[in-house]
Amino acid sequence: MEPVTQILHNLHGGNVLDIATGSGGFLIDLSNKIPGFKNGVGVDNNPFSIKTAVKNNQDQRFSYCLMDAACLSFHDDEFDVVSISNSLHHMPEVHNTLKEMLRVVKPGGTVIIQEMMSDSLTETQQTHRDLHHWWAAVDRGCGISHGNTYSREEIMALINEVDLINHQIIELSDLESDSLDLELQKTLEPVFSRYFNRLSTLPDANDLLAQGEALRKRLKTVGLHSATALYVVANKPG
Helix, strand or coil: CCHHHHHHHCCCCEEEEEECCCCCHHHHHHHHHCCCEEEEEEEECCHHHHHHHHHHCCCCCEEEEECCCCCCCCCCCCEEEEEEECCHHHCCCHHHHHHHHHHHEEEEEEEEEEEECCCCCCHHHHHHHHHHHHHHHHHHHCCCCCCCCCCHHHHHHHHHCCCCEEEEEEEECCCCCCCCCHHHHHHHHHHHHHHHHHHCCCCCCHHHHHHHHHHHHHHHHCCCCCCCEEEEEEECCC
């Protein structure tokens, strides 16, 4: 059994809240791995994400709603598990988001944080990091909250600011796939086009345009593997 699956298999699921749920994939994965899962709630501040999550998952055990992660409209101690995946760097008020996650989880309940790391990466993983940082820079230019990814030390410093115990920490990486996979390159090409189109509306975007072209070339020469993700499972004292 994989380490993450083994940890989740030992949890009590019940009611699960997923912060910045996006298309809802992380919440669905948790529902398949946590015994006793009853209900899942996914929240996001992007209406399109909520619409996509609802479309992708018609299971009546799940619900999705528009909400600010830094000001959750849930009662104290309401959920058995609260999670967030690869979204801390999207949070304009990351400290308040973590405090809110702790507030709404039950005493003795579980907080799950998965966040991609910016350091200790292979050359192919650095392609992913640099590509992500380019996306983030373009998003910021368009007024969207999107920061660069954190280092491992920075992620743990954020987590240690809130009162959690029994930390279980796993580093997740996959370096076995083909880093020069042509299908992946084909999938990312429309993403490049979309971001280049957005850049065309921004003043003084020459540097970002050059970075994008360099990354497109790097994808085809160096290749890409997903950056290592830090997976942290901890408990609220209780």
